[in-house]
Amino acid sequence: MVSLYEILLAVVSVLIYPGLIFLIVVGLLTQWFMRKLVGRLQNRIGPKYVGPIGLAQPFADVLKLMFVKEELSFRGRLDKFLAIFMALGLGALATAMLFTPLSPYVVKAPYDVIIFIYLMLWTTAAFSFIGLSLSNPFTIVGSSRLLTQILFAEPVIVTSIIATTLVLSRNSETPLSIYSSIINPKLDVLGLVVIVLSLIAFFLAVMVKTMIKPFDIPEAETELAGGLLAELSGPTLALAIMLHYSEIAFLTLIATLLFLGGPYPLSYGDYLGPLVIAVKYLILLFIITLIRASAGRIRIEQASSMIIKYMLTVSVVALIIASLA
Amino acid sequence: MDVLTLTVLTTGLMLLVGLIILISYLIVRRESSSKSGLEAYLCGESMDDFKNHISLGSSNLYWGSVSAVLKKFYDVLRDKIHTGILNDWLVFMSLWFFIAVIISFIVVFVGG
Numbered sequence: 001m002v003s004l005y006e007i008l009l010a011v012v013s014v015l016i017y018p019g020l021i022f023l024i025v026v027g028l029l030t031q032w033f034m035r036k037l038v039g040r041l042q043n044r045i046g047p048k049y050v051g052p053i054g055l056a057q058p059f060a061d062v063l064k065l066m067f068v069k070e071e072l073s074f075r076g077r078l079d080k081f082l083a084i085f086m087a088l089g090l091g092a093l094a095t096a097m098l099f100t101p102l103s104p105y106v107v108k109a110p111y112d113v114i115i116f117i118y119l120m121l122w123t124t125a126a127f128s129f130i131g132l133s134l135s136n137p138f139t140i141v142g143s144s145r146l147l148t149q150i151l152f153a154e155p156v157i158v159t160s161i162i163a164t165t166l167v168l169s170r171n172s173e174t175p176l177s178i179y180s181s182i183i184n185p186k187l188d189v190l191g192l193v194v195i196v197l198s199l200i201a202f203f204l205a206v207m208v209k210t211m212i213k214p215f216d217i218p219e220a221e222t223e224l225a226g227g228l229l230a231e232l233s234g235p236t237l238a239l240a241i242m243l244h245y246s247e248i249a250f251l252t253l254i255a256t257l258l259f260l261g262g263p264y265p266l267s268y269g270d271y272l273g274p275l276v277i278a279v280k281y282l283i284l285l286f287i288i289t290l291i292r293a294s295a296g297r298i299r300i301e302q303a304s305s306m307i308i309k310y311m312l313t314v315s316v317v318a319l320i321i322a323s324l325a
Numbered sequence: 326m327d328v329l330t331l332t333v334l335t336t337g338l339m340l341l342v343g344l345i346i347l348i349s350y351l352i353v354r355r356e357s358s359s360k361s362g363l364e365a366y367l368c369g370e371s372m373d374d375f376k377n378h379i380s381l382g383s384s385n386l387y388w389g390s391v392s393a394v395l396k397k398f399y400d401v402l403r404d405k406i407h408t409g410i411l412n413d414w415l416v417f418m419s420l421w422f423f424i425a426v427i428i429s430f431i432v433v434f435v436g437g
Contacts, residue, residue, distance in 0.1 A: 010334075014338045020346075071354060083350050083351075084347060090342065091340065094342045115335055152394075235350055308394070
């Protein structure tokens with residue numbers, strides 16, 4: 001029987017830490033970090049005015065969109081449909097955080113990696129439905145590009161996560177479980193090879209999934225006028241921005257915890273552990289931003305063949321080694 | 326916890342968070358929603374003029390780039406396998422069956 005304390009703990013975990021509020025705050029701070037770094041790399045100042053060194057700028061932007069800017073409605077637009085999917089996308093990300101050891105209420109089961117992957121798919125579904133629920137050719141083309149990109153990138157993410165959990169949760173009581181793989185990893189030399197290959201594939205596929213340059217083909221500001229997000233304004237745009245940056249924060253955090261060992265060489269009980277996790281997180285984010293600032297957008301078929309050649313093959317090789325190891 | 330309970334639990338929590346976000350969105354939106362731009366325009370012209378004329382075919386929109394990237398694969402599928410001749414189809418299907426038998430032999434006698 002589930003006690004009231006457990007239910008309360010689950011609700012608080014999914015709503016505050018490490019769920020919804022935590023993800024949104026980390027996501028918006030991630031946005032600040034990326035904007036500031038891209039600005040400095042391109043000889044601009046970046047966010048500056050709100051908060052110390054512009055730290056509160058993304059929060060101010062989102063609050064302004066929510067409470068000041070008006071939302072324009074037009075014929076053929078499915079407003080509620082749009083909001084329902086974005087809300088579910090954010091909800092799925094917040095729930096997926098319960099699989100990590102950061103959560104006070106941990107969920108785990110044998111083979112729970114499948115549920116984790118199912119939760120991760122909701123954000124992608126939400127972004128695809130943004131384009132399809134607005135009657136604008138730009139957003140529809142953006143959506144079709146995203147679906148094409150995802151068709152190739154999602155198998156890479158699934159394969160690399162399964163390969164890594166297969167190696168890390170070997171001989172564990174709960175096989176193929178995200179929590180067991182993160183908290184108590186079993187690693188040998190062959191396992192290390194699997195993790196390095198999976199990390200490379202996962203890292204690049206995250207850039208495709210979250211539409212970061214050179215894979216910002218669905219947004220394509222100069223070509224599609226913002227693509228997916230072209231028609232959004234006011235609170236809906238704020239919701240889309242929060243969803244987008246929460247997804248970037250979530251996937252980078254999963255890469256840090258699952259592939260880079262979280263607080264390793266320290267342990268989760270250590271008080272310096274969160275600092276090590278933050279440093280690893282920022283290093284990953286730095287690399288993503290460096291690629292974003294220095295690369296130009298590529299075409300959809302170039303991106304697709306790039307994903308097949310350099311990501312899918314690497315992740316499939318990792319899975320084969322993981323199953324043989 | 327077993328997988329089924331976990332699926333129900335996580336889906337329930339996801340719906341709970343989604344519902345809270347949706348309610349707060351609807352509260353915030355009611356104050357700011359505007360109907361001033363009800364007509365949709367494309368390059369300064371009304372969308373109604375465009376709607377009945379120009380639109381991308383759904384096959385191009387959703388399948389065009391995929392078939393362009395995997396062109397060689399589809400060429401082989403179409404020209405070598407899906408020729409419309411029954412014998413070719415039979416060979417193709419028997420081949421898959423043969424591979425499935427070999428894999429099951431490996432799994433049963435080598436793996437297990």
